[in-house]
Amino acid sequence: MDSIVIGTAGHIDHGKTSLVKALTGFDADTLAEEKRRGITINLGFAYCSLPCGRTAGFVDVPGHERFVKNMLAGASGIDIAMVVIAASEGIMPQTREHIHILQYLGIEQAIVVLTKISMVDDDFRELVVEDTKEYLATTALAHAPVVQVDSITGQGIPELLALLNDMAAGVRREAVSMPSRLPVDRVFSIKGFGTVVTGTLNEGSISLNDELAIYPEGLPVKVRGIQIHEQAVTTARAGQRTALNLSGVSVEEVHRGCVVAKPGSVQATSVLDVYLSVAADASQPLKRLEQLKLYLGAAEVVTKVVLMGCKEIYPGEECYAKLLTESPVIARKADRFVLRSLSPVQTIGGGRVVDPAAKRSGYTDEQALHIMQIKDQGAPQQVLEVFARENLFGDKEAIASAANIEAAEKYFEILLEEGRILLFENRVAHIEALKALLEKTLHILEPYHTQYPLRTGMAKAELQARLEMTSRPREFEWLLGWMKETEAIGQSGLMLYKAGFTPVFSKKLGAIRDEMLAAVRQAGYSPLTVNELAGSDKDRQAVLEALLQSDFLAVDGQVIILKELYVQAKETAVRLNRTEGAIRLADFRDSLGTSRKYALLLLEKMDRDKFTVRQGEERVLI
Numbered sequence: 208m209d210s211i212v213i214g215t216a217g218h219i220d221h222g223k224t225s226l227v228k229a230l231t232g233f234d235a236d237t238l239a240e241e242k243r244r245g246i247t248i249n250l251g252f253a254y255c256s257l258p259c260g261r262t263a264g265f266v267d268v269p270g271h272e273r274f275v276k277n278m279l280a281g282a283s284g285i286d287i288a289m290v291v292i293a294a295s296e297g298i299m300p301q302t303r304e305h306i307h308i309l310q311y312l313g314i315e316q317a318i319v320v321l322t323k324i325s326m327v328d329d330d331f332r333e334l335v336v337e338d339t340k341e342y343l344a345t346t347a348l349a350h351a352p353v354v355q356v357d358s359i360t361g362q363g364i365p366e367l368l369a370l371l372n373d374m375a376a377g378v379r380r381e382a383v384s385m386p387s388r389l390p391v392d393r394v395f396s397i398k399g400f401g402t403v404v405t406g407t408l409n410e411g412s413i414s415l416n417d418e419l420a421i422y423p424e425g426l427p428v429k430v431r432g433i434q435i436h437e438q439a440v441t442t443a444r445a446g447q448r449t450a451l452n453l454s455g456v457s458v459e460e461v462h463r464g465c466v467v468a469k470p471g472s473v474q475a476t477s478v479l480d481v482y483l484s485v486a487a488d489a490s491q492p493l494k495r496l497e498q499l500k501l502y503l504g505a506a507e508v509v510t511k512v513v514l515m516g517c518k519e520i521y522p523g524e525e526c527y528a529k530l531l532t533e534s535p536v537i538a539r540k541a542d543r544f545v546l547r548s549l550s551p552v553q554t555i556g557g558g559r560v561v562d563p564a565a566k567r568s569g570y571t572d573e574q575a576l577h578i579m580q581i582k583d584q585g586a587p588q589q590v591l592e593v594f595a596r597e598n599l600f601g602d603k604e605a606i607a608s609a610a611n612i613e614a615a616e617k618y619f620e621i622l623l624e625e626g627r628i629l630l631f632e633n634r635v636a637h638i639e640a641l642k643a644l645l646e647k648t649l650h651i652l653e654p655y656h657t658q659y660p661l662r663t664g665m666a667k668a669e670l671q672a673r674l675e676m677t678s679r680p681r682e683f684e685w686l687l688g689w690m691k692e693t694e695a696i697g698q699s700g701l702m703l704y705k706a707g708f709t710p711v712f713s714k715k716l717g718a719i720r721d722e723m724l725a726a727v728r729q730a731g732y733s734p735l736t737v738n739e740l741a742g743s744d745k746d747r748q749a750v751l752e753a754l755l756q757s758d759f760l761a762v763d764g765q766v767i768i769l770k771e772l773y774v775q776a777k778e779t780a781v782r783l784n785r786t787e788g789a790i791r792l793a794d795f796r797d798s799l800g801t802s803r804k805y806a807l808l809l810l811e812k813m814d815r816d817k818f819t820v821r822q823g824e825e826r827v828l829i
Contacts, residue, residue, distance in 0.1 A: 210254075210262035210435065210447045211375045212407050214285035216309060218299035222322035223291045225358040227267045230368060231255040252405075252448060254436040257368070259376040262436055264448035266407075284390065284407030284504075286378045286446065287371065288317040290348065294324045294355070297335045298342050304554050307486050310347040311557025312543040316374055317351045319343065320367060325357045383445045386472035386608065387411030387419065388539070390504035391465045396458045400432065404461055405450045406505060410539075411469065413451065414442045421456055422466045423475035423535035428453040464506030466537040472608060473563075475535035480527070480565040480579050483512075483546065483558030487523040490553070494519045499555060501530060502545040509533045512546070515576045525558075527579040529565060538563040540582075540611035563609055566597060582610075588618045595628055596637040599644070600682045603633050631685045645690050648674065652696065652705040660711045661753035664697075664704030702756050710753055719750045727759060727767055732776075732801035732809075734768045737761070762808050776809050777818060781828065789825040 215223040227233065233253035253265045266285060288309050292302055309317060319339065324332055336353060343349055354370060356363030393405040413419070417430045432452035433440050443449040451467060466473065485493050493499075495518045501510040513529040520526050538544075538560045545557040561583045570578065581593050594610040595601065607615035619635070622628045629636045651673050655665050667687070676683040687703070690696050697704050712720055723740055741747040755761060760770045779798050783790045796806035810826060813819040819826040 209260065209444075210264055211286045211378050212264045212266060212284060212446065212448055213287045213289060213371065213375075214266040214314075215289050215291055216302075216305035217291035218293070218296070218301040218305075221291045221293040221296065221299070221302075222358055223289075224267050226289070226291055226320060226322055226356065227253050227265045229356070229358040229361060229364050230371075231263075231265060233265075254448070257372045257375050259372050261375050261378075263371065263375060264436060266448070284409055285314060286316065287374050288314050290317055290319045290351070292319060292321055292335075292339055293326075294321050294332050294335050295326045297338050303342075303488070306343075306346050306348060307554050308545050308557070311484075311545045311554075313559070315347075316378075317348050318367070318370060318374070319348065319351050319353045321353060321355045322358060324355050324362065325360055378446070383410075383412060385410040385445075386469040387413050387417075387467070388469075388473065388537075389413065389449060389451070389467040390506070390537075391461060391467060392463055392505040394458055394461045394463065394465075397452070400452050402453050402456055402458050402461060403450055404453060404465075404467060405448070406467070408443050408445055408447050408449045409504075410445050412442055412444045413449065413467075418470070419453075419467050420470040421453075421461055422468055422473055422537045424460070424465075425470075425475070426456050426460060427470070428455045428467070464504070464508070464536075466504065468537070471602075471605070473537050473539065474605075474609070475537060476564040477532045477535050478565045478567050479530040479532070479536070479538060479560055480562035480582065481530055481544070481558050481560055482525065482579075482583055483528050483556055484525040485520055485522050485556040486554060489522040489555055492519040492521045493555060498549060500547045500549060500552075501532060501536070502547065503536055503538055503542065503560075506536050508536055509549070510546075515572055515579065527561070527576055527583070529567075529575075531567070540609065562594075587612050587615075588621060591615055591618045592622055592627060592637070595622070595635045596640050598635070599640045600631060600634045600636055600679065603630075603635055606635055629689070631682065634682070636686075636689075641686070641689060644674065644686065645693065645695055648690060649695065649705055652703070652708075656705060656708050661716065661749055662702070663699050663710060663753070663756040664702035664708070667698075667701045667703055670703050699757070710757075712750075712753075716746060716750055719747055720754065723747075723750060723754060724758060727769055730768075732768070732772065732799045732805055734762070734766045734805060736765050737767060738765075740767060762812050766805070766808055773809070773812070777813065780810075780813060780819060780826075784826075784828045789822070789827055790819060791825055 215227065217223055231253040253267065255263055257263050290302070290306060292298060321336060321339065339353065343351060352370060354363060354367045356367055387408070388410045389406045389408045391404045391406045395403055397403055413430060413433065415430055415433060419428050419430065420426060421428055430451055431454045433443050434450040435443055435447050493512065495514045497512050499510055499512060501508050510533065511531040513531060514520060515527040515529070517526055540560055540563055542560040542563070543557065544560065546555045547553060548555050561579050578593055581589050585593070590610050591607065591612050594606050598606055603619060612618065619628070623630065627638055629638065629641070648670065651670065652665060671677055671683050691698060695706055697706050726740065727735060737751065741751045758770060759767050760773050761767055776799060780790050780795065783794055783798065787794060792803065792806060792810065795810060796803050799806060810819065814821060817829055820829050
């Protein structure tokens with residue numbers, strides 16, 4: 208079932224709902240309050256078949272200014288807009304605002320429908336038509352056809368349907384191959400079925416039993432049922448008004464503004480890079496850091512606007528900006544949005560998303576502006592490279608999706624051949640991002656060596672934490688390998704150091720080191736303790752700490768032996784396990800020529816190192 212979405216727009220009581228009923232036979236006002244008051248409050252839906260073979264799904268939106276947020280939830284995702292103007296009143300405030308909104312949402316196909324023509328005489332009607340065309344000439348709808356109808360008598364309805372059919376036949380679906388994404392504009396529960404969500408499927412397809420996720424929370428769900436225009440289907444495709452029966456989530460966990468999507472295909476964010484414009488008839492300039500309401504998809508959220516390259520922009524002007532939202536949102540590059548003021552409530556402007564998961568800072572305004580321009584206007588390879596640089600070790604598919612680049616693989620191959628990126632499994636590492644991380648590493652190690660000149664280097668785990676890569680161990684190990692290949696850093700055991708660094712012992716500290724080495728070597732398997740070696744002497748403590756990174760091993764945190772003796776003790780354990788079938792404490796003690804106490808400490812250390820495992824009174828190798 209191939210379908211399109213047609214949405215209404217216009218001032219309250221101009222006949223939008225009556226028009227939809229005349230076209231489809233359905234009354235889109237379903238709430239009792241709507242019927243009692245005679246106005247549309249929430250979104251209404253209807254459908255009909257067109258001669259071209261497509262089914263037209265109609266979204267009837269409220270016209271009252273108090274319900275513009277409901278209008279916005281339904282307007283995103285429509286293919287064709289019907290701007291409804293009553294012949295008895297002409298252009299009204301909400302007409303203007305809705306036209307602005309359609310422009311900001313990038314809805315290019317529209318029909319202006321002059322309704323209630325039987326309520327006025329011909330002269331008045333012609334005057335309204337002229338005024339309407341004059342106003343439209345200054346808007347994005349300058350070339351939209353104007354059709355005159357009367358929804359009660361049916362006059363003009365066949366002509367309107369024919370025009371809708373011609374426009375519907377030309378709608379192309381280019382987003383079917385993309386990962387599925389459905390902004391939720393309604394949520395309800397049906398007894399015996401559970402949670403149902405509806406919305407216009409922006410991209411991709413959804414089939415029965417698909418495992419998807421509800422964002423921004425990322426809640427896993429499974430598709431139990433799909434309906435298109437009240438008919439059960441097995442698959443929904445991009446552009447269709449879709450109802451999904453979902454398992455794994457309650458009605459309370461989903462709300463208007465959530466997004467149903469393929470797991471991992473989108474990212475919740477509170478920072479968007481955007482290109483925005485201020486309405487020409489806005490009452491005042493838009494100032495840097497001003498708070499506004501952001502309408503994105505079906506979501507409504509308060510956002511702070513950070514203008515790039517200027518402190519304010521005036522009505523009719525455009526600029527790049529960052530939107531810092533109070534709660535997470537879901538977007539893809541090139542998504543359209545609308546901005547409205549908090550009080551008094553009016554549409555301020557709108558625009559398009561340049562980066563759907565931008566960074567909060569890290570650049571000067573000039574740098575940020577330059578990067579936004581590349582993301583927005585650059586060639587595909589340039590755009591992909593910028594996104595790769597800002598997403599170190601990002602998944603290739605996720606980077607291509609964020610950059611909104613189709614057939615991205617060929618551009619990745621070019622960047623790889625040019626040495627601009629390296630690959631770790633299916634993850635991308637941009638060479639400039641790697642160099643920046645290497646520079647950061649050196650800036651961490653240099654002062655560390657100055658502060659601790661006797662230490663071999665910084666513990667690997669500490670550097671991993673300082674680079675904020677604790678949760679990415681595989682990427683960190685790969686990064687270390689790359690940095691060592693550059694010969695900028697070195698590694699000794701678990702210690703990392705800047706290339707060329709060696710511990711520096713003064714004459715006095717060198718003598719203490721030599722003394723300690725001799726004492727511990729002589730003690731052998733009857734080891735000395737930390738207190739015996741260093742006591743409270745700060746110089747001896749510093750030397751001991753350095754030797755623990757190179758030559759010494761603290762068996763239980765206090766008892767000190769040479770690392771080479773621990774290696775020999777493990778070799779002894781291997782021999783006993785092979786010849787005796789197990790490692791017994793007495794045999795191990797006698798083999799090392801030590802006491803039961805120290806032999807037990809060494810075996811317990813091997814247990815902790817997962818070299819041996821205890822079985823009753825014996826041990827075996829793991």
